[in-house]
Amino acid sequence: MPGGNVLLEARGIVKRFGGLAANDRIDLAVHAGELHALLGENGAGKSTLVKILYGSLQPDEGAVSWEGRPTTVGNPAEARALGIGMVFQHFSLFEGLTVAENIALALPPDAAGRGLADDVRSVSESYGLPLDPAARVASLPVGVRQRIEIVRCLLQRPRLLIMDEPTSVLTPQEAERLFETLRRLAGEGCAVLYISHRLEEVRQLCHSATVLRHGRVVGRPDPKTASMADLARLMVGADVQGAGNREGRPAATGPVRLAVRGLSLEADTPFGVSLDDVSLEVRGGEIVGVAGVAGNGQDELFAALSGETPASDDAAIEIDGRACGRMGPRRRRRLGAAFIPEERLGHAAVPAMRLSENAVLTRHGTDPELATGGLLHLSQARGLARRIVERFDVRAPEGDPEAGALSGGNLQKFVVGRELDRRPGVLAVSQPTWGVDIGAATGIRRELAALARDGAAVLAISQDLDEILEISDRIAVISRGRLSPAVPTGDTTREAIGLLMGGAGD
Amino acid sequence: MTGFEAVVLTIVTAATPLLIAALGELVTERSGVLNLGVEGMMIVGAVTGFAGAQLTGSPYLGVIAAMAGGMALSSLFGFLVLRLAANQVASGLALTLLGLGLSGMIGEAFIGQPGLKLERIDIPFLTDLPVVGTILFGQDPLVYASVALAVCVSRFLFHTRAGLALRAVGNNHASAHMLGVHVIRTRFLAVLFGGACSGLAGGYLSLAYTPQWVEGMTAGRGWIALALVVFASWMPLRAAVGAYLFGGALILQFHAQAEGIPLPSQFLSALPYIATVAALVILSRDQWRARNDSPSCLGQVFVPDR
Numbered sequence: 001m002p003g004g005n006v007l008l009e010a011r012g013i014v015k016r017f018g019g020l021a022a023n024d025r026i027d028l029a030v031h032a033g034e035l036h037a038l039l040g041e042n043g044a045g046k047s048t049l050v051k052i053l054y055g056s057l058q059p060d061e062g063a064v065s066w067e068g069r070p071t072t073v074g075n076p077a078e079a080r081a082l083g084i085g086m087v088f089q090h091f092s093l094f095e096g097l098t099v100a101e102n103i104a105l106a107l108p109p110d111a112a113g114r115g116l117a118d119d120v121r122s123v124s125e126s127y128g129l130p131l132d133p134a135a136r137v138a139s140l141p142v143g144v145r146q147r148i149e150i151v152r153c154l155l156q157r158p159r160l161l162i163m164d165e166p167t168s169v170l171t172p173q174e175a176e177r178l179f180e181t182l183r184r185l186a187g188e189g190c191a192v193l194y195i196s197h198r199l200e201e202v203r204q205l206c207h208s209a210t211v212l213r214h215g216r217v218v219g220r221p222d223p224k225t226a227s228m229a230d231l232a233r234l235m236v237g238a239d240v241q242g243a244g245n246r247e248g249r250p251a252a253t254g255p256v257r258l259a260v261r262g263l264s265l266e267a268d269t270p271f272g273v274s275l276d277d278v279s280l281e282v283r284g285g286e287i288v289g290v291a292g293v294a295g296n297g298q299d300e301l302f303a304a305l306s307g308e309t310p311a312s313d314d315a316a317i318e319i320d321g322r323a324c325g326r327m328g329p330r331r332r333r334r335l336g337a338a339f340i341p342e343e344r345l346g347h348a349a350v351p352a353m354r355l356s357e358n359a360v361l362t363r364h365g366t367d368p369e370l371a372t373g374g375l376l377h378l379s380q381a382r383g384l385a386r387r388i389v390e391r392f393d394v395r396a397p398e399g400d401p402e403a404g405a406l407s408g409g410n411l412q413k414f415v416v417g418r419e420l421d422r423r424p425g426v427l428a429v430s431q432p433t434w435g436v437d438i439g440a441a442t443g444i445r446r447e448l449a450a451l452a453r454d455g456a457a458v459l460a461i462s463q464d465l466d467e468i469l470e471i472s473d474r475i476a477v478i479s480r481g482r483l484s485p486a487v488p489t490g491d492t493t494r495e496a497i498g499l500l501m502g503g504a505g506d
Numbered sequence: 507m508t509g510f511e512a513v514v515l516t517i518v519t520a521a522t523p524l525l526i527a528a529l530g531e532l533v534t535e536r537s538g539v540l541n542l543g544v545e546g547m548m549i550v551g552a553v554t555g556f557a558g559a560q561l562t563g564s565p566y567l568g569v570i571a572a573m574a575g576g577m578a579l580s581s582l583f584g585f586l587v588l589r590l591a592a593n594q595v596a597s598g599l600a601l602t603l604l605g606l607g608l609s610g611m612i613g614e615a616f617i618g619q620p621g622l623k624l625e626r627i628d629i630p631f632l633t634d635l636p637v638v639g640t641i642l643f644g645q646d647p648l649v650y651a652s653v654a655l656a657v658c659v660s661r662f663l664f665h666t667r668a669g670l671a672l673r674a675v676g677n678n679h680a681s682a683h684m685l686g687v688h689v690i691r692t693r694f695l696a697v698l699f700g701g702a703c704s705g706l707a708g709g710y711l712s713l714a715y716t717p718q719w720v721e722g723m724t725a726g727r728g729w730i731a732l733a734l735v736v737f738a739s740w741m742p743l744r745a746a747v748g749a750y751l752f753g754g755a756l757i758l759q760f761h762a763q764a765e766g767i768p769l770p771s772q773f774l775s776a777l778p779y780i781a782t783v784a785a786l787v788i789l790s791r792d793q794w795r796a797r798n799d800s801p802s803c804l805g806q807v808f809v810p811d812r
Contacts, residue, residue: 076684076685077685078686080686092678093678094681095677095802096802097674106685
């Protein structure tokens with residue numbers, strides 16, 4: 001543990017949104033040269049706290065001091081002037097602009113002059129994060145985008161670097177390289193505040209940790225000595241059990257219920273990914289996981305499975321032996337299939353519609369009691385929504401709220417529940433637990449396992465390798481639109497999958 | 507003056523107001539604000555410009571009054587959509603209706619009066635050059651100003667830090683806010699610039715194109731300017747090319763009618779608008795391009811979360 005001076009100290013931070021205290025008297029101290037983890041479930045208040053430290057939110061109470069002097073951070077520009085840099089999890093790059101323009105925006109005007117492109121090149125190469133300053137961000141894969149964010153911060157010579165879930169979009173090898181960079185920065189005296197809910201990497205990387213739950217600090221464990229279970233218990237407030245049902249299931253011998261045969265699809269946008277001769281079989285009773293770094297064809301594969309992008313050949317996709325490559329989603333659902341896309345808001349659910357209406361949207365074609373002759377039976381729909389809410393423990397406002405009123409995790413439980421409630425014979429799901437806290441994620445994974453146990457074929461696409469390893473019977477890896485053969489989970493390793501994710505199978 | 511020169515001259519004067527209004531709207535849209543009130547701001551600019559020139563006796567002060575009129579209307583729009591976070595489409599349409607009504611009211615006293623005209627600039631020798639003389643060197647000052655404006659807007663957007671910040675706000679307002687760019691202020695300034703340009707374009711109509719006040723004299727040019735922004739895929743120099751193409755379509759129909767081309771005159775009058783629709787259809791066929799060139803936050807309300 002480096003014994004640097006206290007660089008940043010926050011005392012008694014309180015931030016309320018409406019009646020809810022997102023941060024409730026939080027104390028935090030970060031030392032120079034320290035890799036400090038900030039742990040907590042979704043909604044624990046991590047993002048609110050770092051937004052306050054970075055000046056994009058103002059606390060209702062409490063004080064921040066920098067190098068022992070009381071400070072107010074009025075806006076992000078002031079934070080950067082102090083030497084605080086932040087790498088965001090989402091929405092911080094400008095897709096329509098070039099790499100150099102993106103970086104120039106975050107720098108003081110005098111630093112953003114003509115030599116910038118050279119600075120970008122030299123800094124990015126010295127930290128092993130190569131970048132092309134003239135490339136337009138919209139055309140770059142996620143891993144490269146994150147590099148831009150990091151280089152953008154490094155060019156400001158930060159004294160404190162805040163990183164919000166940086167590895168969620170990286171391959172294990174890319175993550176390892178990031179850790180090297182972070183360790184090097186810490187060695188140079190820079191402090192890092194590292195937000196993550198991947199406990200394993202926190203234990204590997206960080207010197208100290210602060211755990212938040214419901215907006216309060218619930219512990220400051222030493223990540224080097226605490227076990228995963230200890231950390232998880234602090235975060236969730238209860239013992240966490242894995243889905244852990246995989247061992248109980250024998251190798252699936254059921255019939256092939258979902259088959260993809262030689263599926264090729266040209267991308268319809270220049271930045272899309274073409275699917276190249278994808279083949280896969282999922283038997284009844286098993287879960288096949290598709291791992292891969294974001295933007296390698298997962299969206300295209302899901303759209304081809306669900307029928308949103310029809311294949312050119314009917315035989316390319318079979319559901320329970322029926323060729324359906326050119327069918328649309330509703331006809332595929334009538335064959336007993338169900339689909340859960342990655343985006344909850346706007347794809348899986350319409351935010352401005354009530355839960356009952358959202359329930360009708362994917363089920364009117366298969367549940368005659370919901371709609372006959374073009375007329376909806378709304379009382380039936382409300383009953384269905386209520387059943388899903390109760391069975392899948394969706395915490396929603398009273399009555400029949402709009403989907404947008406639910407928190408991300410609860411809406412995810414609802415959209416998963418909506419499909420599982422039908423007992424589909426084939427399920428394709430993308431990012432089943434994306435942005436969902438550990439408790440809810442465990443519940444969803446357990447439901448998927450139960451569905452497979454009852455004889456359904458489940459295909460789960462996920463960027464979370466831990467999740468894939470936990471729930472899958474067999475694992476395939478998608479890279480640049482090509483799918484590797486699915487191998488039994490017990491016969492592969494994290495490293496082998498990581499290499500395939502990085503394109504080693506090409 | 508030859509027949510050819512006459513045609514080109516009229517095309518230039520028809521294109522100039524389209525270009526000025528389109529450049530203003532282009533900057534506004536680059537900042538992520540969709541102002542559908544161009545037509546309304548133009549017509550108000552036309553009447554305030556005409557009134558300003560009549561009351562002061564100077565067409566140049568009229569030009570300033572035209573810009574002020576457009577800006578005044580755009581500041582109302584900015585207040586509605588930026589401060590009160592009102593819907594931009596509805597507010598813009600309302601602005602057009604308001605502008606049409608307001609201009610009729612202000613202009614009532616000026617109907618039928620002969621107006622003051624912005625004089626053409628004659629440059630000794632150059633203007634007398636054969637063929638290109640009057641076309642290149644015999645125009646009124648706003649024609650030169652409009653071309654210079656296109657170049658300046660292009661330089662500003664792509665070669666200055668403020669221009670970069672403006673594009674950033676239009677591309678992703680949440681990120682721009684996180685980086686400390688003043689989203690609302692940037693957008694308000696862009697809206698004001700758009701208003702000034704629309705007003706100026708209107709003033710050009712009542713001070714140079716046809717120096718008089720006629721109710722509804724903008725005759726849908728504001729809408730053409732809006733289409734032109736999309737046609738130009740938000741690039742200022744492309745907007746200049748587009749403005750001259752549309753100006754050409756506007757003028758050629760007159761000449762086609764005069765030449766007695768055997769097509770119904772209604773069809774010929776509709777030509778520029780048909781060209782507008784056709785251009786938009788052709789451009790939006792390429793969905794990807796349409797998505798990627800447009801400012802991603804166009805028309806979206808931004809409320810800072812503090």
